[in-house]
Amino acid sequence: MHCVGRRQELRAVLSGSRCVFPASVFDPVSARIARHLGYEVAMLAGSVASLAVLGAPDLVVLTLTELAQQAHRITRATDLPLLIDADHGFGNALNVRRTVEELETAGVAGLTIEDTELPQGFAKPGKELVSTEEAMGKFQAALDARQDPALCIFARSTAFIGLAPDQALERIAHYARLPVDGLFLVGVQDWAQLQAVQSLTRLPILLGSTPTTMKDADRLASLSVRIALEGHAPFSAAVDAVYASLRAQRERTNPGTIAPEMPLPLLPHLTQESLYKEWAARYLQAGGLKVQGFGATFAT
Numbered sequence: 588m589h590c591v592g593r594r595q596e597l598r599a600v601l602s603g604s605r606c607v608f609p610a611s612v613f614d615p616v617s618a619r620i621a622r623h624l625g626y627e628v629a630m631l632a633g634s635v636a637s638l639a640v641l642g643a644p645d646l647v648v649l650t651l652t653e654l655a656q657q658a659h660r661i662t663r664a665t666d667l668p669l670l671i672d673a674d675h676g677f678g679n680a681l682n683v684r685r686t687v688e689e690l691e692t693a694g695v696a697g698l699t700i701e702d703t704e705l706p707q708g709f710a711k712p713g714k715e716l717v718s719t720e721e722a723m724g725k726f727q728a729a730l731d732a733r734q735d736p737a738l739c740i741f742a743r744s745t746a747f748i749g750l751a752p753d754q755a756l757e758r759i760a761h762y763a764r765l766p767v768d769g770l771f772l773v774g775v776q777d778w779a780q781l782q783a784v785q786s787l788t789r790l791p792i793l794l795g796s797t798p799t800t801m802k803d804a805d806r807l808a809s810l811s812v813r814i815a816l817e818g819h820a821p822f823s824a825a826v827d828a829v830y831a832s833l834r835a836q837r838e839r840t841n842p843g844t845i846a847p848e849m850p851l852p853l854l855p856h857l858t859q860e861s862l863y864k865e866w867a868a869r870y871l872q873a874g875g876l877k878v879q880g881f882g883a884t885f886a887t
Contacts, residue, residue, distance in 0.1 A: 589666070590694045594737035597668040597696040600627055600814065601739070601769055601791040606807040608797075611819040613639040614657075615664030619857045622667040628696075628814060629665075631658060633672040635819050647706040651677045655689040662694030670697045670739075670814070675705040680721075680728035687732035687740070697739030699771045699793075700729050702746070702758075716749055719758050726765050739768040741793060747774035756783055763788035769813070771795060778806070785810045 600607055609628040610621030613635045621629050633654070634645035640653050658671055671690060676683030683700055690698050702722035704715045716722070726742045733740060742762040746755035762770060770788065773795035775781055781801070784792060794807070797815040801807065807815055835841065855861065 590662075590696075591735065591737050593662075593666050593668040593694075594696045594735065594739065597628060597670065597739055598737065598768075600668075603813065604808060606804045606812045606815055608802075608804070608815055608817050609670065610667075611635060611816070611821050612661060612669075613822050613825075615660055616857055617821060617825070618661045618665045618667055618669070622665045623853075623857065626667065629661070629667045629669050630816060631661065631669060631671045632819055633674045635822050636672075638822060647674060651682075651686055651689055655693045658690060658695050659693040668696035669694070670699070670741075671695045672743075673698045673700055675703055675717075676700045676725055676729065680724045683725045683728045684732035687729050687738075688734075691733065691735060691738050695738075697741060697768070698729075699741040699743035700725055701743035701771075701773075702762075714745065714749070716746065716758075719761050722758075723761060723765060726762065726767055730766060741769045741771040742767045743771035743773065743795075745773045747772065747776070747780060752780060752783070755780075756787065759784060760787045763790055769793055775801075777801070778810075781807075781810050781812070 607627045609630040610618075610624070610626040612618040612621055612629045612631060618629050633647075633649065636654055636657055637643050637645050637649045640657055641649060643649070654671070654673070658669060662669055673686050673690060676686045686700070687698065702716050702719075702725075704711075704717050707714065717725075722742075722744075726740070729740045742765065744755075744759055744762060746758045750758065759770060759772070767790065769791040770784070771793040772784065775784070775794055776798060778801065781792070781794075789811070791813040792811045793814040793816075794801075794812055795816050797807075797817060802815070802817070804815075
């Protein structure tokens with residue numbers, strides 16, 4: 588894997604003048620589909636990773652090791668820049684350092700660390716925010732742990748969900764003073780909130796769960812938004828398709844009448860079948876390798 592190139596691709600998106608909508612991916616094939624379709628960036632969300640790896644809801648039961656392994660499966664399969672949701676960094680600031688080390692090694696192009704108190708504490712309601720000081724310490728730990736300067740570190744905040752707008756802006760203003768590569772905001776509901784954030788910082792902005800009323804790419808771009816998520820429909824669609832196909836087979840119905848089959852040339856393309864056949868011919872078939880003395884040369 589040539590990680591620097593894909594990280595530079597992500598940085599080019601951040602320094603550009605457009606707003607892109609990333610592909611929500613969950614495994615090597617979905618990531619290759621995204622690359623095939625021309626997406627600029629892929630996103631592996633914590634919720635989707637939990638579903639894909641464990642079949643469990645987004646309750647922070649997925650471990651760092653499991654997340655890093657899934658990220659590595661994706662990054663080894665495609666050079667599409669992968670942005671990954673690293674939740675709260677799986678613990679305190681020291682755990683954040685370990686998180687960055689593991690995900691950087693896994694080949695991701697960028698990662699987010701959020702200011703939410705996770706997992707949910709005993710007798711505590713829902714998701715709460717850690718203190719501003721703790722959050723900034725975790726973001727700084729992430730920056731300090733980074734070995735490749737091309738790796739993108741994003742400060743993620745759900746302040747607009749749990750705080751009054753003025754309190755949310757005050758918190759985000761603190762984050763903006765750190766040398767992070769962008770602000771990842773969840774819960775922004777209108778243009779006024781976005782404009783208020785832009786007035787605080789010159790950092791690129793990333794939006795999580797962009798409201799339907801705000802999916803104007805040009806207007807988002809004018810307000811410094813460079814990446815805007817649109818949810819995670821691909822995983823749900825995959826589940827629906829598998830369910831429909833298995834049910835049809837169980838009921839002895841032709842699955843093709845329920846869920847159309849993938850176009851014939853596409854699956855071999857996504858699995859790089861021709862490349863594997865080439866390798867097999869070169870290494871596994873007679874004539875592919877000529878032995879000469881104590882060494883070996885490849886037949887051409």
